[in-house]
Amino acid sequence: MSVIKWNARAGAYYDSVVLMQLQRGLLELSGVLDAGVVMATQANRDLLAANNLLPENISANPDDLLIVVKADDDASAESAIGQVDELLTRRKSSSAQQEFRPRSLSAAVKQLPEANWVLISVPGRYAAGVARESLELGKHVFLYSDNVSLDDEISLKKSAREKGLLVMGPDCGTAIINGIGLGFANHVRRGLIGVVGASGTGTQAVTAQIHNLGGGISHAIGTGGRDLKSDVGAITAHQALDVLARDPDTKVIALISKPPSPDVATQLISAAQSTGKPVVVYFIGYPAPARKIGNLWFAVSLSEAAEKAVEQLSHKGTMSVNSDQLSVSSRKGYLRGLFSGGTLAFETMVGLQASLSPIYSNAPITNYQLLKDPLKSEAHSIVDLGDEFFMVGRLHPMIDNDLRIRRMKQEAADAEVGMILFDVVLGEGSHLDPAGELAPVIKEIREKRIGELGELEFVAIVIGTDEDPQNLQSQVSTLEEAGAKVFRTATEAVEYVSLRFGSKKENEFTPVNLEQLNQPLAGINVGLESFYESLIAQGAQAVHVEWKPPAGGNERLASLLAKMKSKKEN
Amino acid sequence: MNIDNANTTAVNRMMEARPILKAVAPAKDVIPGMKDNLFLHAGPPIEWARMSGPLRGAIVGAMLFEGVAASEAEATRMAERGEVEFDSCHHHGAVGPMAGVTSASMKVYVVENAERGNRAFSNLNEGYGKVLRYGAYSDEVLKKLHWMNDVLGVALADALASSSGIDMRALIAEALHMGDEGHNRNKAGSLLYLKLIAPLIAKVVKDDSVESEVLQFLGDNALSVLNPVMAACKAMTDAAHGVEGSTIVTTMARNGTDFGIRVSGLGERQWFTAPAEIPVGLFFSGFSQADANPDIGDSAITETAGIGGFAMATAPAIVTFVGGTPKDAMNATLEMYEITFAESKFFTMPSLEFRGTPTGIDLRKVVELGITPRINTGIAHKNAGVGQVGAGLVRPPLEIFEQALLSFAEKYDL
Incomplete structure (x- = not known):
């Protein structure tokens, strides 16, 4: 046997939605069979009656709140009615309220308009699409995803370069922008060292060690492992070097990569020279061309790269070759090296290969750089005139200068040649006055070239001591008087030649906006939620996109959608 | 073809439309293609056999209202035999809440888009309780429908005819600032509507008791404005x-x-x-x-x-x-x-x-x-x-x- 209890509250207005919810609350109470909570209008009373919920003899006006409970027994009914106020004021706990999580990038951008980065860690086949959209929205991209095709990487990076944006990745694990770590990154203090890293763990090792040595990081810009391959051409690394060069808060740059393609290495080193800031280069597994070339230091390990970078912070005037030694315009044309000493020739080639590539030789570093004909130079060439090829029926060029003089004249006749580099090795057994024979020829060639084919520069490496029979001092001054630049070691000559050929090319790309890069990092995260949580934990502003594959992964629809988007460009 | 440009055009036409509530008139006088044995319904076109309970009920009610059939049984039989026609409201520029059933002699709101001239229509709202739009067709329901057509409808028609119309875009915009979302909650909009229409009704209705009855009905019904709002939205989306x-x-x-x-x-x-x-x-x-x-x-x-x-x-x-x-x-x-x-x-x-x-x-x-x-x-x-x-x-x-x-x-x- 059930009982019905009711309660009317005069002039208590509640929205019908609130009442329906109250009614649901009452139904959840124990012993309650049915409940009705309505404003006591005639229509509502009819409704209650239809459900056998209208008690007899009730007195209520249409403006009254009528609460009716049908329960197993009196106690349950009374108890339910007693809980009405509590139910009416019951609120969802505030922890149940969740910020809106956008599903699309465009909605995320509206939610966080100041976002300057998009972090992408969705499955590879979707990553390029998300990256492309990010670039269209004018955002830099941290592309953690791997399995992005090389073609996509190239087209993304080219498009980013046009817009002055960075694409760090694909497969970029680590970056630190403005003190905020993206992806996997150590907590390091902010400081004056900028890092360009094509290797995630390499970047972590170097930035961590810089911190441990007391230094700090301005920005650590990741490039992704393939950036330094020929196909990609180090687009991101070039942009990164350029922006760090312009950043007044970056005093020293560290450039870290697995071995780059040789042509890419040459261009990057040239770009690094152009920064005018000390740059520590560590191409893991790539032979260091020298310890130092101008503003570049070459490290042989990750930890040494960190040490050198920190050291450079306290050094002033680090250029050993004064910039006033360099003429205003950099050297044009080809280098021709005419060496009597094979080892000197080889060391010079190794030193120069980072900044001049390729260098051909009759005794080359790699086979593809072999001169087809030792008697004929090509492009940049370094010829070992002491090679046995030249020795048939002839004295060694350390004793007999004839071969070298004739070759100098041969090279000078080629208008494309801009510099002749040669060695003079003094000591017992050598010619007694090599400078005396070479200087008049140098003088004659230089004068002739100025008149006809344009300036030709001579650089000499003189190996000897002040006790040698040739008189070192007079040998040097004779060559200098003839107009040659003289160095006493191959290392110095390599540095000088590198800097002379180093081009200060105007950038052919839209520079990355430095001011924007130096604004507090605000990120939109698409993919791994932990990257979002990490941004928030570091105090950065961030929005997480609740990403799903386009069209629920239906490839036919997704490809149609892609076409319907690209219609924009028609 | 540029989809974004096309969408810009479409959306601009939609939101820049200016729907004006102009008139109330019998459906067959204003709705294109409306005729005596045609019954419009909500949603996409559907044949009798597949119709759900509430829609069938509303159609039966409308047939009784029109006098096409004398009883539920007769109405059902006629519908089954295809002796009456059905069509989607949308094929005639019309919209109706729930079953949305609209027949030839029912009075409908006429909303005109002042920007492009297109017109949209919606029936009058019956209020709560047992109503045709939920498939009810008892005598009580039919009686109310007749009153709406003969008394309320006439009052509204005369009132609107005496004015330059009611700007629905402005009304909706204001209601959205008063806690309505325009679909499930129309309390504010209905009051605004009453505020705008009441002086006009007072001007044209000569009989005090009729005036009182009409104003009471509009005021009691927090959904009064839903139908003109829907017609306004229809005029916007059709544009x-x-x-x-x-x-x-x-x-x-x-x-x-x-x-x-x-x-x-x-x-x-x-x-x-x-x-x-x-x-x-x-x-x-x-x-x-x-x-x-x-x-x-x-x-x-x-x-x-x-x-x-x-x-x-x-x-x-x-x-x-x-x-x-x-x-x-x-x-x-x-x-x-x-x-x-x-x-x-x-x-x-x-x-x-x-x-x-x-x-x-x-x-x-x-x-x-x-x-x-x-x-x-x-x-x-x-x-x-x-x-x-x-x-x-x-x-x-x-x-x-x-x-x-x-x-x-x-x-x-x-």
Whole structure:
């Protein structure tokens, strides 16, 4: 046997939605069979009656709140009615309220308009699409995803370069922008060292060690492992070097990569020279061309790269070759090296290969750089005139200068040649006055070239001591008087030649906006939620996109959608 | 073809439309193609055999109202034998809440878009309780319909004729600032409507008791304005239809069996349909989810035009439909920005710093993100004549948007 209890509250207005919810609350109470909570209008009373919920003899006006409970027994009914106020004021706990999580990038951008980065860690086949959209929205991209095709990487990076944006990745694990770590990154203090890293763990090792040595990081810009391959051409690394060069808060740059393609290495080193800031280069597994070339230091390990970078912070005037030694315009044309000493020739080639590539030789570093004909130079060439090829029926060029003089004249006749580099090795057994024979020829060639084919520069490496029979001092001054630049070691000559050929090319790309890069990092995260949580934990502003594959992964629809988007460009 | 440009054109036509409530007149005098044995209904076209309980009930009621049949049995027989015709309201520029059944002699609101001249129509709202739109057709229901046609309808017609019309865009914009979202909550809008129409009625109705009766009826019914609002939304969305290359959805409607949509850049009568879902919501006392009919009514025209469920953020009083907190209401609107092409220039929401409501559902975004439009709706009992049993939220089936996308690709050779 059930009982019905009711309660009317005069002039208590509640929205019908609130009442329906109250009614649901009452139904959840124990012993309650049915409940009705309505404003006591005639229509509502009819409704209650239809459900056998209208008690007899009730007195209520249409403006009254009528609460009716049908329960197993009196106690349950009374108890339910007693809980009405509590139910009416019951609120969802505030922890149940969740910020809106956008599903699309465009909605995320509206939610966080100041976002300057998009972090992408969705499955590879979707990553390029998300990256492309990010670039269209004018955002830099941290592309953690791997399995992005090389073609996509190239087209993304080219498009980013046009817009002055960075694409760090694909497969970029680590970056630190403005003190905020993206992806996997150590907590390091902010400081004056900028890092360009094509290797995630390499970047972590170097930035961590810089911190441990007391230094700090301005920005650590990741490039992704393939950036330094020929196909990609180090687009991101070039942009990164350029922006760090312009950043007044970056005093020293560290450039870290697995071995780059040789042509890419040459261009990057040239770009690094152009920064005018000390740059520590560590191409893991790539032979260091020298310890130092101008503003570049070459490290042989990750930890040494960190040490050198920190050291450079306290050094002033680090250029050993004064910039006033360099003429205003950099050297044009080809280098021709005419060496009597094979080892000197080889060391010079190794030193120069980072900044001049390729260098051909009759005794080359790699086979593809072999001169087809030792008697004929090509492009940049370094010829070992002491090679046995030249020795048939002839004295060694350390004793007999004839071969070298004739070759100098041969090279000078080629208008494309801009510099002749040669060695003079003094000591017992050598010619007694090599400078005396070479200087008049140098003088004659230089004068002739100025008149006809344009300036030709001579650089000499003189190996000897002040006790040698040739008189070192007079040998040097004779060559200098003839107009040659003289160095006493191959290392110095390599540095000088590198800097002379180093081009200060105007950038052919839209520079990355430095001011924007130096604004507090605000990120939109698409993919791994932990990257979002990490941004928030570091105090950065961030929005997480609740990403799903386009069209629920239906490839036919997704490809149609892609076409319907690209219609924009028609 | 440039889809974005086409969509810009379509959405601008939609939100810049200026719907003016001009007149009340018999359906057959104003609705194109309306005739004596034709019965218009909500949603996509449907044959009698597949109609749900509430729609059948409403059609029976309308046949009795028109005097086409003398009894339920006769009406049913005639419908089964195809002796009367049915068509979608949307094929005639009309919309109606729930069953939406409109017959030749019923008085309808006439709304005209001052920008482009197109007109839209909607029947008069009957209020609560046992009503035709939920499939009720008792004598009491028919009596009220006759009173509405002969007394209320005449008063409204005369009142509007004595004025230059009521600017519905302005009315909706104001109501959105007063806690309405324009679909499930129309309390403020109905009061604004009463405020605007009352002086006109007072001017034209000579009999005090009739005047009192009419004003009482309009004032008691918090849904009075729903039908003119729907007609206004129809005038807006029709203005956006037929833009070559546009992926904007211009119709969402349900007939109690199927949910249907139409797309601006596709055919005038090209519907994409799938079985309607059963709304989830809160129920009146004595009813539960088990009593609910599949989704029914043309009122989703409000969401199509960028209000209703899309403007949830501005209607905190009914947030319980979407989870219970104002934050949830906010999130509901934010979600709809994901799938819309623009933000309304005229309908703004104070709670979102007067951001425009999400306007112009873009087929592409719905399919890409898998987010379907949110529709606030009343819930009908599955049996004819029982009436409304609750209110809640429903979404269209995703597959109809996918179908539409495929048809679009086919038509435009993508």
